[in-house]
Amino acid sequence: MTTAGRDTGLRDAARELGEGVLGPNADDVDATGRFPKESVDAFRQVGLLRALISVEEGGLGATLDELSDVLIELGRWCASSAMILALHSIQVACLVRHGETQALAAFRGRVAAQNLLLASAAAEAEVRGDVRSSVCAVRADGDSFSLHKLVPVISYGSYADAVFATARRTPDSAPSDQVLVICEKDEFALTQTSDWDALGFRGTCSPGFVLDARGPLDHVFPTSFGDLSSQTMLPVTHILWASLWLGMAKEADARSRRFAQQAARRSPGSLPPSALRLSEMALGVQQLDDLLLGARARFATADTDPDFGASIAYATSMNSLKVAASDLLQEIVHKAFLICGMAGYANQSPFSLGRILRDAVGAQLMINNDRINVNNAELLLVQRGR
Amino acid sequence: MAEMEDEIRKVLADQARLPVDVGSIDVDADLYTLGLTSHASVNVMLGLEDAFDVEFPDALLRKDTFRSIAVIAEALRNLVDPASV
Numbered sequence: 001m002t003t004a005g006r007d008t009g010l011r012d013a014a015r016e017l018g019e020g021v022l023g024p025n026a027d028d029v030d031a032t033g034r035f036p037k038e039s040v041d042a043f044r045q046v047g048l049l050r051a052l053i054s055v056e057e058g059g060l061g062a063t064l065d066e067l068s069d070v071l072i073e074l075g076r077w078c079a080s081s082a083m084i085l086a087l088h089s090i091q092v093a094c095l096v097r098h099g100e101t102q103a104l105a106a107f108r109g110r111v112a113a114q115n116l117l118l119a120s121a122a123a124e125a126e127v128r129g130d131v132r133s134s135v136c137a138v139r140a141d142g143d144s145f146s147l148h149k150l151v152p153v154i155s156y157g158s159y160a161d162a163v164f165a166t167a168r169r170t171p172d173s174a175p176s177d178q179v180l181v182i183c184e185k186d187e188f189a190l191t192q193t194s195d196w197d198a199l200g201f202r203g204t205c206s207p208g209f210v211l212d213a214r215g216p217l218d219h220v221f222p223t224s225f226g227d228l229s230s231q232t233m234l235p236v237t238h239i240l241w242a243s244l245w246l247g248m249a250k251e252a253d254a255r256s257r258r259f260a261q262q263a264a265r266r267s268p269g270s271l272p273p274s275a276l277r278l279s280e281m282a283l284g285v286q287q288l289d290d291l292l293l294g295a296r297a298r299f300a301t302a303d304t305d306p307d308f309g310a311s312i313a314y315a316t317s318m319n320s321l322k323v324a325a326s327d328l329l330q331e332i333v334h335k336a337f338l339i340c341g342m343a344g345y346a347n348q349s350p351f352s353l354g355r356i357l358r359d360a361v362g363a364q365l366m367i368n369n370d371r372i373n374v375n376n377a378e379l380l381l382v383q384r385g386r
Numbered sequence: 387m388a389e390m391e392d393e394i395r396k397v398l399a400d401q402a403r404l405p406v407d408v409g410s411i412d413v414d415a416d417l418y419t420l421g422l423t424s425h426a427s428v429n430v431m432l433g434l435e436d437a438f439d440v441e442f443p444d445a446l447l448r449k450d451t452f453r454s455i456a457v458i459a460e461a462l463r464n465l466v467d468p469a470s471v
Contacts, residue, residue, distance in 0.1 A: 132424065174404075174419070176423045177421060311447065311448055312444075378425060379428065382428050382431050382432065382447055383447065384443065
């Protein structure tokens, strides 16, 4: 039911990638915390890095819904690889929806032609978590800019062809007057400042860096980051993250079902106690799926109705998606443990849930749910509730 | 008109936490560019409601409503006396 009416072409390709490339390498990527190069190579080959760019500009012309479906599938196999594609695609979405200048269109063409991998440097060490505030600033010098930024996390920064960084518009601008600027690999230096040895999402390779970049001034997005964030970056982020989390939940669900079915076959005629939990699992997965579908529909509505897109109701709904989806994922994975028991607890078992659990914890922390709840509480203070 | 503007500036001075002198802000200047955060704009809105004894309807609860002193004044004029539109 959840797939009714959805285009299956790209999703089938994603399933093949999952089975053939992501799945077989996922445990090694997780165990060694290495960059899943083979996954990203495969994304390049299938065209997934340019999925959201129009066909005229050399991309696949995929919709956000289609990409969301791809991430649901990939999330089942290797959450780190899926997260890399999600983070990359968030930058592409900004480039597609806000890159109306000639220079940004030209860069978009190069992303498509050369399958460039884009990373994000949105956070800043001195600001601690609030991406809507910057200390660093774009410094203009003639036609070029320079930027010096301490970034606590750049996922796959060492492997990216370009980094999209936030900064104050000028050295005289207020902390909230931010822009997004494209920093290209041959024009930036990244000095690693910390290690990435985390509980989950280990393959995203996300240490801290000092970013020193130069580039042409027209690589600064014309739209203010505040608008770019509320119209594109924030909703697309939460939709794509929730997509791969749904994939993880579905995998936990599938392992649980196989386990309960095995138990049922061993005791014909009687319902194994774990089977009842399956029904609870199905409920959770359906809730998560419906949350995502609702958010996708809202995003599409906001696209055609700017008033709705600018409303507080829309902003709170996208924040709520992130909190609810990551909380639900936790609940679902914990239920899976109750069903699979020691077989899920064991690391070397077909029902092992360890990696999914560790990755799932990260879902609540990346943009901490408590921070989002505080933001939403503030917004709800002014909402009228009619 | 000038009274309303003064009152808006008073609310901004109390609530907007801008790094500039509110008295010297041009009525058409973009408050977000001047440092108004979305957090602070919530307090500005509540402050305006208190000061003018109005309630912003859902349709006006958006970033653009608080973009400049002139835009805020326009919204308030419509709320205080809808017949004046």
